[in-house]
Amino acid sequence: MESNPTHSRLTAIALTFMAVIWVSPFSWLILNAFNTASTGQLEIPRSVGLDNFAMAISGNAGRQFLNSMLIAAGTATLSVLVGISAAYPLSRLRIPGRNAFLWTLVLLRMLPSAGVLVPLYFAAQRGGLLNQLGVIIALTILNLPFTLLLLKNFFDTVPIELEEAAYVEGATLFQIVTRIVLPMSRAGIAVVWFFSFTGAWNEFLLPLIFARVQDAFPMSVGLYAAFGQQGAINYGFLTAYSIIYAAPAVGVYFLLRRNMNTGFAGVGVKG
Amino acid sequence: MADVSLRGIRKSYGSVEVVHGVDLDIKSGEFVVFVGPSGCGKSTLLRMIAGLEPISGGDISIGGVRVNDVPSPKRGIAMVFQSYALYPHMTVYDNMAFGLKLAKTPKAEVDQRVRAAARILQIEDYLERMPKALSGGQRQRVAIGRAIVRDPKVFLFDEPLSNLDASLRAQTRIEIAKLHDTLDATMIYVTHDQVEAMTLADRIVVLNAGRIEQVGSPLELYSNPVNTFVAGFIASQRMNFVPVERAGDGLSLPGGKILTLAHDQLSNARTLGVRPEHLHLASPTAAHFTGTLTVIEQFGEYALAYVELPGGELITVKLDGAPDLKLHDTIHIGLPDHGVHLFDDKGRALH
Numbered sequence: 001m002e003s004n005p006t007h008s009r010l011t012a013i014a015l016t017f018m019a020v021i022w023v024s025p026f027s028w029l030i031l032n033a034f035n036t037a038s039t040g041q042l043e044i045p046r047s048v049g050l051d052n053f054a055m056a057i058s059g060n061a062g063r064q065f066l067n068s069m070l071i072a073a074g075t076a077t078l079s080v081l082v083g084i085s086a087a088y089p090l091s092r093l094r095i096p097g098r099n100a101f102l103w104t105l106v107l108l109r110m111l112p113s114a115g116v117l118v119p120l121y122f123a124a125q126r127g128g129l130l131n132q133l134g135v136i137i138a139l140t141i142l143n144l145p146f147t148l149l150l151l152k153n154f155f156d157t158v159p160i161e162l163e164e165a166a167y168v169e170g171a172t173l174f175q176i177v178t179r180i181v182l183p184m185s186r187a188g189i190a191v192v193w194f195f196s197f198t199g200a201w202n203e204f205l206l207p208l209i210f211a212r213v214q215d216a217f218p219m220s221v222g223l224y225a226a227f228g229q230q231g232a233i234n235y236g237f238l239t240a241y242s243i244i245y246a247a248p249a250v251g252v253y254f255l256l257r258r259n260m261n262t263g264f265a266g267v268g269v270k271g
Numbered sequence: 272m273a274d275v276s277l278r279g280i281r282k283s284y285g286s287v288e289v290v291h292g293v294d295l296d297i298k299s300g301e302f303v304v305f306v307g308p309s310g311c312g313k314s315t316l317l318r319m320i321a322g323l324e325p326i327s328g329g330d331i332s333i334g335g336v337r338v339n340d341v342p343s344p345k346r347g348i349a350m351v352f353q354s355y356a357l358y359p360h361m362t363v364y365d366n367m368a369f370g371l372k373l374a375k376t377p378k379a380e381v382d383q384r385v386r387a388a389a390r391i392l393q394i395e396d397y398l399e400r401m402p403k404a405l406s407g408g409q410r411q412r413v414a415i416g417r418a419i420v421r422d423p424k425v426f427l428f429d430e431p432l433s434n435l436d437a438s439l440r441a442q443t444r445i446e447i448a449k450l451h452d453t454l455d456a457t458m459i460y461v462t463h464d465q466v467e468a469m470t471l472a473d474r475i476v477v478l479n480a481g482r483i484e485q486v487g488s489p490l491e492l493y494s495n496p497v498n499t500f501v502a503g504f505i506a507s508q509r510m511n512f513v514p515v516e517r518a519g520d521g522l523s524l525p526g527g528k529i530l531t532l533a534h535d536q537l538s539n540a541r542t543l544g545v546r547p548e549h550l551h552l553a554s555p556t557a558a559h560f561t562g563t564l565t566v567i568e569q570f571g572e573y574a575l576a577y578v579e580l581p582g583g584e585l586i587t588v589k590l591d592g593a594p595d596l597k598l599h600d601t602i603h604i605g606l607p608d609h610g611v612h613l614f615d616d617k618g619r620a621l622h
Contacts, residue, residue, distance in 0.1 A: 164323055165356040169370030169421065170344035179369075183360045 029239050038236030052240035061241060063215060064222035067132065068201055071218050072248070074136040075143060075200035076193045082140065083147035083192065088177060090148065091155035092163075102152070105145035113142050114205060121209060135210045139200045147192050154188030155181060194252045201248055219245045273334030273347065273424035273457055274299045275320065281328035282315050282481075290315055290481045292329065297459065297474075302451050305461045306468040306504070307478035313461045314429055316478070320459065321350050321427050334424055346425075349418035353430040355410045357402040357417075363389075364398040367417045388419040391453065392446075408439045415447075419454070428460040432467060444470060465505055469493075477501050494610075499542060499618040508547040508575065510612070511586045513560075515543045522613075525582045528559050530606060534613060536621045544612035547575065547589040553605030560586060560604040567596055578602045 024042065032038040033052050035045030057065060090098060120141075124134040158181050166176045182189070204220040211217055217225065223245055226238055275297040282290040290312040297303050305313040318324040320331055322343030331338050338346050357366050364385060371381045389395045392412040402410055411431060418426055431447075432440045448471055451458055462468055468475045469489045477484040477492065477500070485492060485501045496502035502510045515522040517538045521531035524543070534540070555561070565585070566577040576588045576596060588604055596602070613621040 159354065159356065161352045161354050161356040162358060165350070165352060165417075166358075166369070168321060168323070168343050168348070168350050169417075170373045171369075175373060180358060184358075186360075 029242060032235050033239035033243050035236060038234075038239065040233065040235035052236040053244070055237050056240040056244050060214065061219075061222060061226075061237075064217050064219045065244065067207075067211075067216060068218035068220070068245075071132060071135050071139070071203070071207065072197045072201040074132075075139040076196035078136060078140045079143045079147045079196040080151075080189055080193050082144060083151045084182070084189070086144075087148050087151035088155055088181065091152045092160075102149065105148060109145040109149075116142075117205065117209065120206075124210060130210050130212065132211065132216055135203075135207050136200075138206055138210065139203060143196050143199060147196060150192050150195075151185070151188065154185045154192075158184050191256060194256050198249050198252050274301075275425055275457060275459065276332045277316075277320075277329065278332075279329035280316065280319060280326060280331065282312070282319060282324065283327045288327075288481065290319075290327075293478075293481075293483055295476060295483065295486065297457060299457055300455050302458045302460065302471060302473045303476060304468040304472035304474075305459065305476050305478055306463065306465055307484075308504075309463055310480075311478040312481040313463075313478045317350075317427055317429055317459060317461045320425075321348055322346050323350075347423055348425045348427055349421045349423035350427040350429065351411075351414050351418050351431045353433055355402075355414040355434075357410055357413055359402050362399050362401055363394065363405070363413050363416075366402065366413055367398075367420050370417070370421050384420050384422070385416075388416045391419065391450070392416045407435050408443060411435060411443060412446075415450070419450075424457065426454075426456055426458040428458065430462055431460075432462070433464070440467075447471060466507060469505065475505070477504060479504075495620070495622075496544075496612065497620050499544065499614050502544050502612060502614075502620070506546060508587055508589055510544045510546050511550070512542050512544050512614075513580075513584055513586070515540055515613075524559055525580050525584050526560055526562075530559060530611075532611070534621070536613070536615075539615045539621055540613040541616045542614040542618070544614060545606060546610065547587040549607045549610040550586070550588045551605050551607070552588070552590065552594075553603050555603050557605055558603030559606045562586065562602055562604070564596055564598055564600045564602050567598065569593055576602065578604060 028042045031042065031045055032040065034048050034050070035043075036047045036049040036051045038045070038052070055061065089095070090102070095101075120138050124130050124138065127134070129137060162180055162184070163176050166180050171179065201218075202220060203218075204224070207216075207218050208221045208224075211221070214225070219241070223238075223241060226241060227233060275295075277293050277295040280290060280293040281288060293316060295303075305316060307313050315324060319326050320333075322338070322341070326339055333346055333348070358369065361369065367385045367388060368381050371384065376384075385398070386395065389398055392415060394409065394412050394416060397405060397409060397413070402413065405413065411434075414431070428447075432443055435443060444467055447460075451471075460467075460471060472489055474486060475489055475492055476486050479500050485497045487495075489505075492501060492505045496505060496510075499512060503512070513525050515524060515530075517523075517540065518529055520537075521529045522537065522540060522543065523529055530543075553559070560578070560580055562578040562580040564576055565579045568575040568577075571593065573592070574590045574594055574596075576590060576594070578586045578588060580586060586604065588602075615621055
């Protein structure tokens with residue numbers, strides 16, 4: 001390697017510059033969130049406290065957190081349940097046109113959700129579903145192609161002999177699915193659940209259109225609304241709120257990593 | 272324990288028929304091996320007995336009861352799969368207890384039966400382990416244990432040893448033979464390995480292209496094969512086949528020598544078959560074949576010499592001990608007085 005002092009100093013400066021660009025937005029976020037007298041400037045806080053966080057989990061903001069949780073967990077759970085019931089037969093039965101069907105699903109997945117917003121909205125209006133349940137159902141529908149494809153692929157990895165062995169031993173189809181296939185696809189189901197969860201957690205457009213009243217807004221919409229509320233921007237509240245909003249995604253990342261590592265169970269088969 | 276009978280069993284996938292009418296009676300307590308090359312329908316036949324494949328035609332009875340429409344769990348069978356098919360998320364104990372628990376057997380009885388089976392197979396120490404913590408041979412025992420626990424009338428084995436390495440395969444083969452002796456149950460065993468068939472079976476069923484070629488005890492098949500297929504398939508070293516033609520009171524062999532032979536149907540004989548272990552080295556005058564040694568494989572206790580005749584036919588000779596032969600030597604081979612098989616133009620044996 002080069003040991004030229006000028007050269008290494010230049011490298012150090014370049015790296016520092018990059019680091020500042022990367023780190024400054026995060027430091028701004030954290031410094032302002034813990035600053036009880038935040039002004040929106042990048043500065044060392046004079047008084048440090050959790051007041052902003054307290055504000056971001058109480059009242060309206062707290063309700064929005066619960067709304068987000070409800071929508072995200074509801075969507076993820078419903079997606080997984082419906083996905084399992086559809087993906088298992090798709091994985092095991094020789095349905096004519098199965099591949100064409102799956103590729104159509106991929107196409108559906110590519111469509112931007114804004115493209116189907118208007119029909120979705122009117123369908124929900126007619127069905128009396130302009131509420132959180134409506135959001136959950138709509139997000140599940142949009143999410144299903146992805147869920148279905150992933151789950152089908154996970155089920156494909158469960159060797160058919162295990163099901164045959166269970167069948168010979170007297171297991172019913174329901175017992176085969178619940179006691180063999182699902183436990184073996186645990187990791188896959190977790191991945192799908194977490195992905196659906198973050199997807200629904202991040203969703204902005206559908207809750208905004210469907211929910212319409214502030215009480216029903218999730219955090220994504222609440223964050224948008226917090227800009228310029230009552231004329232002035234409360235930067236301390238906003239930054240604390242953002243950190244809370246981002247936390248589940250980070251949490252999901254770690255949970256996912258652990259689940260990905262547990263891996264799949266092809267060990268029952270072969271030596 | 273139960274007898275199994277197959278009557279005109281057929282199996283087709285769409286318009287393609289893969290099993291063409293199989294008739295077979297398996298006696299109670301018998302160990303029957305289905306053997307044949309891959310794609311001959313032996314596994315399909317076993318899966319039809321197990322109830323994993325629908326039957327396209329014919330009747331299957333187990334213990335005198337027609338079971339065509341009886342679902343697999345009610346047929347009183349247990350199956351051991353080639354891939355073991357252990358449930359990877361359950362301990363060995365739970366794997367073995369799974370079927371009994373499904374049948375709502377009382378806990379004490381489950382425990383007693385699992386432990387009894389584990390004792391027979393010497394896997395008591397692994398009961399709390401997960402399948403992935405076991406070696407291939409141990410997994411295979413658990414798979415067999417899972418079958419024993421259910422106390423079935425008929426055991427079905429689908430190539431259970433083919434995932435094991437050679438030494439373990441030989442060892443497990445002996446254990447299965449002992450197991451059959453201990454349990455005294457009807458066993459149907461599918462393999463493509465003729466050594467397993469010869470050593471384990473009371474009776475061997477040789478299958479080819481969806482048909483039974485021959486049924487018989489291992490030694491019957493060895494000494495009286497009904498056609499060239501069975502003759503070539505049974506025994507470790509493949510039987511030698513050479514084309515022959517009638518010449519006076521005997522048969523003219525490749526190379527021009529005449530084999531004098533008393534046989535009713537000499538004029539129908541087209542192929543002569545002889546096992547490598549029945550050939551011997553002979554003096555040039557007494558020899559029936561003369562050729563060049565192209566390959567010699569020394570095994571210590573015996574050697575296999577591959578001799579090429581002038582006409583291009585390759586003949587294998589099994590010689591005792593370690594014969595002192597050099598590559599490209601001229602070899603003279605003599606035929607035995609007994610143990611020569613004659614086949615007609617369709618490959619059928621002439622007796």
